Amino acid sequence: MFIMDSMNSPDESARELLRLIPQVNELADQVMSGAGAGLPRRVVMDATRRVVDGVRASILQGGGASTAPAELDVESLAESVVAAARKTLEPGLRRVINATGVVLHTNLGRAPVWREALDAAVEASSGYCNLEFRLEEGVRGSRQEHLEPLLCSLTGAEAALVVNNNAAAVLLVLAALARGREVVVSRGQLVEIGDSFRLPDIMAQSGAVMVEVGTTNRTRLSDYSNAVGPDTALLMKIHQSNFRIVGYSEDVPLQELVELGRQHFVPVVEDLGSGSLVGLEPLGLAGEHTAAQSVAQGADLVTFSGDKLLGGPQAGIIVGGREYVDEVRGHPLARAVRIDKMTAAALEVTLRAYLDPDQAWSSIPGLRMLSEDPGAVRSRANRLKRLLEREGLQLECAVVPEMSRAGGGSLPTAEIPTYCLSVSHASLSNAALEEKLRKGEPPVLARIKDERILFDLRTVSDQEVSLLAGAIASIA
DSSP states (O other): OOOOTTOOOOOHHHHHHHHHHHHHHHHHHHHTTTTTTTSSHHHHHHHHHHHHHHHHHHHHHHTTTTTOOOSSSSHHHHHHHHHHHHHSOOOOSSOOEEEESSSTTTGTTTOOOOHHHHHHHHHHHHEEEEEEEETTTTTEEEEETTHHHHHHHHHSSSSSEEEEEEHHHHHHHHHHHTSSSSEEEEGGOOOOOOOOOOHHHHHHHHHHHHEOOOOOOOOOOHHHHHHHOOTTTEEEOOOOOOOOOOOSSSSOOHHHHHHOOOOOOOEEEEEEETSSSSGGGGOOSOOOHHHHHHHHHSSSSEEEEETTTTTSSSSSEEEHHHHHHHHHTSHHHHHTOOOOOHHHHHHHHHHHHSSSHHHHHHHSSHHHHEEEEEEEEHHHHHHHHHHHHHOSSEEEEEEEEEEBBTTTBSSSOOEEEEEEEEEEESSSSSHHHHHHHHTTTSOOOOOOETTTTEGGGGHHHHHHHHHHHHHHHHHH
């Protein structure tokens, strides 16, 4: 409904155009009997209203000067309705080609999931499965039973619990073990990560009382010790996601914090953030220790993500002492953040791959990308260059050495040697080419540097090279 006062009423030409707009039902019927036959009527009606409202608003804003009567013909408007309706029916979540070089790209879904893990999720969810049923005994079981033994084996922990993401894991631990009591944490670890996730906010939501110690760049063991009192529930160490403090800085090693906790009978919780089950040092990627190392150093509880360095589906993993895990498991919030059967199935297969580290390195897509030899990446870049050169396009191409990133809050300072195809177009600007690629089919995400577009082949699989070449060629 449009309500207009005399100061804003449409002029005569606009009123004439408004009278030409067909009724919504009339236009929808025209669509359903013509090019839109077979489309759901609800979708057609919604699309018709949007088109009619848009035309009406355009006429009112432009005073009729910008709209031709022919544009208001029923057949012309019907085409717009059909296009809008079909757009509604297109899936919003689409496969994209990630040529950014960021392996665990949060905005692109973080770690790609291993095909066998996806197959397991399909198998478990396409029919019934024994999610919470023990087939041997014929009694009810727990969905955690499929994952807990594997996590204990891989980390050396006494017990484990999996929830729907790591933020939920941290919230659940704090709510279960520290509600109404104090949690001591270094000021330099009060992180904010993507989507405005702030640790102080999670702490407040859990009901715990946060006690900050040290300074932004330097926290000593004595800072923690001086803060411990009768209301202290936890000592907490938090992964500095997406950043590092370097230079004049000091932090307390986990082992020293654990010793302090033992002296005061206060449990120590470490949030690894990304979390890895294999050491990355052989790749020259320092700054991330494994969950097993945290457990071995005495952390009472360790939390980490399932869909970052681990390379599985989105999940939050809690491992540690049975006393503390069982207390967390029994909290009412645990049910609200539990995983579903698809996550359980995909994560189980992913974890089984880690029982043989060689299989994990060769099978888990994220690990394979992080560890791939730069020479293999260069070969893919050269292959993409040859495919584009065969098309005779107005492109200037060159294979150049560059650096990839781990992403996902993991290894924030690590630079991974890679090779990119550097491309510039004779007539299209970088911004225009990037936009066309992003809006194309399939959508392609790249990066712009030094007046050229870079396609980083570390995050483009062998199977995607031809698709990428076709996407570029269709635009260029």
